[in-house]
Amino acid sequence: MTTIRRWVYGRWFVPIVSGLLIIGSFIASGVAGSDFRGLDTTTLLADALMIAAAVVAGAPIVKKAVDALLIRHIGIDLLVSVAAIGAIIIGNYWEAAAVTFLFAIGHALEAATLNKTRSALAELVAVAPDVAVVMRDGEQVEIDAGAVRQGEIVLVKNGAKVPVDGQVVAGSGALDEASITGESIPVEKNKGDQVFAGTISRGGFLHVLATGIGADTTLARIIHRVEEAQDAKAHTQSFIDRFSAWYTPAIMLLALVAGLITGDLVLALTLLVIGCPGALVISIPVAIVAGIGRAARNGILIKGGEYLETSAKIDVVAVDKTGTLTEGRPELTDVVVLDPSMSRAEVLSFAAGGEAGSEHPLARPILEAAADEGVRYDTPESVTPVAGKGLKAQVEGHRVLIGNQALLDEFGVDDDNAAQRAADEFARQGKTPMIIAVDSRVAGVIAVADTIRADAPEMVARLHEAGVKKVVMLTGDVQLVAEAVAAKTGVDEVRASMLPEDKLDAVTEFQRQGHTVAMVGDGVNDAPALATADIGVAMGAAGSAVAVETADIALIGDDLLRLPEAIGLAKRTVSVMRQNIAIAMITVLALLAGVFAGGVTMSIGMLVHEGSVLVVILNAMRLMRRRGGAPRSAQAAAASIRGEDGLGDADRDTDRDTDRDTVKA
Template sequence: MNRLRKVAAGRWFVPAVSGTLIVLSFVADRALGMTLAGDLLMVAAALVAGRRIAVGAVRSLLAKHIGIDLLVSVAAIGAIIIANYWEAAAVTFLFAVGHALEAATLNRTRAALAALVAVAPDVAVVLRDGRQVEVQAGAVVPDETVLVKNGAKVPVDGIVIDGSAGIDEASITGESIPVEKSAGDRVFAGTVSRSGFLQVRATGIGADTTLARIIHRVEEAQDAKAKTQSFIDRFSRWYTPGVMVLALAAGLVSGDVVLALTLLVIGCPGALVISIPVAIVAGIGRAAKDGILIKGGEFLETSARIDVVAVDKTGTITEGRPELTDVVVLDPTLERSDVLQWAARAEAGSEHPLAKPILDAADAEGLRYALPERIEPIVGKGIAVTSGGRRVLIGNAALLEQFGIVDDGSAARAAEALARRGRTPMIIAVDDAAIGVVAVADTLRADAAAMVASLHEAGVRRVIMLTGDVQPVADAIADATGIDDVRAGLLPEDKLDAVRELQRAGHTVAMVGDGVNDAPALAIADIGVAMGAAGSAVAVETADIALMGDNLLKLPEAISLAKRTVSVMRQNIAIALITVVALLAGVFLGGVTMAIGMLVHEGSVLVVIANAMRLLRRRTAAASARRVARAAERDRLPARTS
């Protein structure tokens, strides 16, 4: 019984029964000469196929909405009333077949979301009282130790506390090459161990995992309406009643009821209504499968218009892991270690990213330093601290000027020389004199130059770097990557002003940053892009586009996909409108019947869906990226810079 119910509930059950009744009707009428039986079977076929359509029409009317179902229902009922049973059966049967095909193909456009849901882990192996216990993934307790064996799915978000393994993170980042994980590394639910064994401390469980947030985000995004879709919805609310008025007027003027009913069928805006959402679902689904989360249809449309990309430097163009490279001694009474030690004293209480490489270098050389008694950050210039009763400054030349320290030019010259070599220099002053300069350098991402070239290939006119670093360092980065324009020495509010200036000039601007000091610029930009968002719940939920991995080439890939999606949307609208106009002309000129009209109408719906499904195919720019990367290696500066 349950199996029969399942079959009856299937999308193909109604079309199959209706089609069978139509065949039996022809057999009874043409082969057996049983005209009445043939008519009854044809009416039965129309009723079977039309029941769901009529129910949908009634529900739409109760919701004060005139939809396609009402047009088909009125046409079918009218055909039965005038004894045109074949037309009634054909229209409802073809509409039912179209619905079934539409549902089947729409399911394929949501394949990426279904794939994400499928990788969600069901069970976990945890350590409890020294024993391995298998529990439901959602039953894992925070901070509990979870075991991940070779070939198993990672059931939770967590931190590796022991072991090593190669983890396939394709479900999260879109990258199929396994990533080596060891103690201290983060792992994500839904990823798969391809080798090794891990002990993981659970930090995210169930709905709190990165995978769950991605699934939720993609569900919301695929249902979010683009501006074009909202326009089409408003258009259809007026268009559908307009078709009914046209059909009524044509029937009254011509006295031809068949003409009026045919116009109802021909005028169905099915392909037009579905043209936008099917493309959005396919585009956002394809992006999610590649580790690119797009907030919704409106942001997909906006991304297709991006002509300027503004990027932060540290952590975006560079790796964000600077190292100490130089220590310049200006005071002849001091040693290199003395200058480094004073720098470490100044940075000991700082949260600035450049503090860590100085402290790491001091630790490596065994230098002792204590936390300063007082810390005063000077925005855009550096910090002033009190350590051991002495004032210590570390920052740029403007910091020294603010505190009235006179430089004989040696500190400025040393800083400028280091900056020209692609370093980030910091002058150290103790009390009233500059004693030295330290410099750190960040590693340029290997794919930074390829990203810039790929953005240009994707139609972006200008790539601009907005950075708080000094001009010479920023210029070195631009030379190494092919960035078109550089704006250096910027405070967070300066980056905001730079984005606004670009927007006032008529550009559609995407801002790529880390979401912290770049937050104002990210918020004001037409599209805010978060890099490496897999470990950040905030980035996943708030960024207009979240690139789950650290692959810079995902950015031009996202823009290219957005342009393809908008192109498909426009093609679909054109297909739908041309079909309706051609059919209406065919009705008035003669030759297009109700059944032919419905057949062509359903065909246009399927063409629109099939066109959108092309977006599900992955178009990789890997070959182009490799080519531009090789060119960058030949023509640019070495990758080692700041």
Template sequence: MGSWRWRVPLVSGLLIVASFAASAASGADALGDALMVAAAAVAGWGIAVKAARALMVRVVGIDLLVSVAAIGAVIIGEYWEAAAVTFLFAVGHALENATLSRTRSALAELVAVAPEVAVVLRGGEQVEVPAASVAVGEEVLVKNGARVPVDGEVTGGTGALDEASITGESIPVEKTTGDEVYAGTVSMGGFLQVRAAGVGAGTTLARIIHRVEEAQDAKARTAAFMDRFSSWYTPAVIALALAFGLATGDAVLALTLLVIGCPGALVISIPVAIVAGIGRGAKDGILIKGGEYLETSARIDAVALDKTGTLTEGRPYLTDVVPLGAAWSRADVLGWAARAEAGSEHPLARPIVDAARGEGLDITGLPEATEPVPGKGIVATLDGHRVAVGNLALLEDEGVTSAVIAGVVDELAAAGRTPMVVAVDARPAGVVAVADRVRSDAARMVADLHAAGVKKVVMLTGDTRRVAEAVAGQVGVDEVRAELLPEGKLEAVAGLRARGHVVAMVGDGVNDAPALATADIGVAMGAAGTGVAIETADIALMKDDLSKLPRAIAMARSTVSVMRQNIFIALGTVGALLAGVLLGGVTMAIGMLVHEISVLVVIGNAMRLLRRRGTPRTAGGTPDRTPHRSEARDPDRLAS
């Protein structure tokens, strides 16, 4: 398709070159003229067909003006002018189509997330059936590693589900009897028995698919500037040429006005600026899916950010080890916790075990016995000692109560972390905590967005409010909306738009897709993002570098500024030439020379966008090198 797009201007250009070569040869002027007419015909045929079709539905556009001017130029023997006008127009259309064409496969990616099969209990036996055939009320079994095929309620068993694709929750959620589960989430351990409540099109995942489809259908492409401009410019030029031709009886003057009036520089000015802006973005790892999104991005004044995988890294880490009393060291607490969790399938066991190994602790060997306690933690027997690792409820079951422990746990939870108490033989040893770590560049990115003119930065997340507010305090966002399902994120974005904001939504997962599609501009985090987020978004940051977001907005504003400059240059040139023709002194040859110079000027102006820009600047105009709180503090220790 891409090669076909450029075939017409390529063939026309080759014919123009061949015409000049033939004319330079002695006695070959006739051949040169024939080749130039052929070049005009090749480039102008499609333009003429479009003009004729538009006239059939009573639409007058630039295509008609170019067609009339080219035909008139051929009639009066100005073959080069006819070829030049049509060739420039063909190149402009090819550039515009190249930058605006894009293929979306978001819905296909979303459907791929949905599980195809389900294991149900029928007649007391496990039966594997297509997920779409599960009936409401049936009992569905979800085993370790399997995707949940339905929305429903847990009626038996325990397990941990990775719900990041639906709720955005950064840490797998423990599920026990009475808890809700969603189709498309993944079991990270355990065994669940689920009563189906939402199946097929009634699942949360199916509603996400519907929302994406609905939002994309509603997002009509903005009308091209040339269409709006030509609705009055073309009739005006044709009427002007006709009036002067009739008044003076000079057909050459009328045709000269038509040729001079063809805005060659204007035709190419917008596409070449778009190509340059998109090309600069691509070199910087910013993929922009069309010129209309560049224009919209230049007006962004509100940015909505997903938390998990965008402001945070999306993986749990050990953040704190707090010994309780002088009898216990950090190594003691972490070592007992890691050895106990070594026999656990719980997702939070891995960061504890990995941290212990990273600190060189000896955690070889498995517990003599391991007893998972659903919704509370784990109890293990190690070298004859009973070790419990879990929440306060587990410690109460073990007969351990302490106001000091409760205070440490509450402080860690308030900091947005998941605390687990470690007790050895019913004696509290300490507390370990894990969390999804905030990206080191998140605070700088938010500050740069504000410096770039963004008035409101909002964090949207499915995480709990305490976790969300803890992250927000570190990165400096203006507003927090927590515990949101995908539809809640979509409603938040729609609300910002309803209040008059031009909204960019930044996300990385399936759960963000509806909001990405609803926002004026959807921005996907590339390396960390799912395929559906990247395909749904209008801008994709191909690397996990948050500084690229304010850079993308700045680049969009620069591109739109260049587009406006080019429009002014093109229209100013046409206006001056038309005045020169009417006042005398500007011939068709002079007019075409000036037209060609103006084309080079607008191209050169657009090429300035390809220059690499330096360090992002603050509103005051100087590079901002002040360290942010997230860079100055140690995130791995509990503030005392």
């Protein structure tokens, strides 16, 4: 019973029943029958079946037209309804049945193909786990995935789906993260690694501490974002909606005038059918759904049609340095002692003591170097960031300054330029220098180097191929370090020693020059510039809930090559939108001309019209095909997906490039 009910309410029930009635009418008209009281029974039966076909197919159309009129909206359904009812009144039963039958088929095809283009969302929903195995009272208990509680230990066995976002606390294994990152290469997971709901175990056994459950998982946020995005309208779609609002009444007026002038009611009704802007109305949303769906499959989340359309116009891309062009995995490379009374270990000890109270990502390599060398350091009594210059800390009763020359000047520390010369030399080598001063004396200079991402030069090259005129680095690092990174990556322009407000001003400046600007950050950092840019792009959204929720575009998995891919896909989507509009308009104009010239009937017009709808949809579905690109190595892809940048989630969500960026970026 359920199967029958599902079929009756399915999209193909009405077209099939209507089509069978039309076939029955043709069969009846071809069978010889006897007269009954002067009436041809076969003709009556054939006409009755044809009218029934029109009623079956036309009833849903008329209902939609009436519902639209109740909210003062004149749409395509009204045109078809008037034409079909008029055709029945004047005895053109075949025309009425053909028009409504073809329109019903068009609706069914439209729904089916739109569902096909939404397949990326369906696939995401399909990978959502149903059950979870948790440890409760020392025993394994299988429960619904939605019933897992925060902080519980979830067991992930070979072949099982991970039901929560969490952290591995024991065990090891390999997870297929394609549903989250778009990469099909299984990723090794060990203690301390992050895992995401919806990923699938390809081997091993993991104990996972649940940190994100239910709607708070990365997968749930991605599904929500894609669902919203596919329903969001682009500027062009909004224009088409406004265009249809006056176009439909105009066609009705044209049909009325033509009928009054010529006295030909069939001509007027045919004009109503021919003038249906169905292909025009569907041309934009089907392209948007297909483009956003393809992007989601590739690990690119686009917030909506408006942002997809804007992305096609991007000609300037602004990026920060740390964690974007570089790995975000810096190491301490040099310690230069400038105070003869101090040893290398003492300089490093004061540096580590000051950084121990800092949340800046570059604090970690200093602390790690001190630990590796066995250098003892004390936790600071206080730490005060100094915007754009560095920090001041109180360590073991001493005032410790870690920063640049401007920081020394602010606190009146004399320097014979030895520290500045050492800092400049490190900067020329592409390293980030930090001057260490203890009380009123310069103790030394330390240098930290961050590795440039292997795919950063390729990203810049591909952006240029995608039509981006200029790639600009906006960084708080010193000029020499920024230029060293730019030289290796091919960045067109460098703006260094920038505070957050300076980056905002730079984005605004490019916009005033007429550019469409994309700003690449982490969705939390550089908030003013990201908000001001035409398109804000967040890197590594799988690790940041804020990025998925706030960015215009979120690139899952920290893969730089997703950025040019996103822009290229946006350009192809806009191109398909324009093609679809052209197909729709040319079809309508050609049919209208054919009606006035003679030869185009109501049924033929509707057939061609529905054919144009199908062509528009199929054209948009080309976007669903995956385009080939230079694949990344398995090792590089896995490292990027795992987020092996030497930073924890908290570090990634702190300000990488503010306050002290002039010194450290």
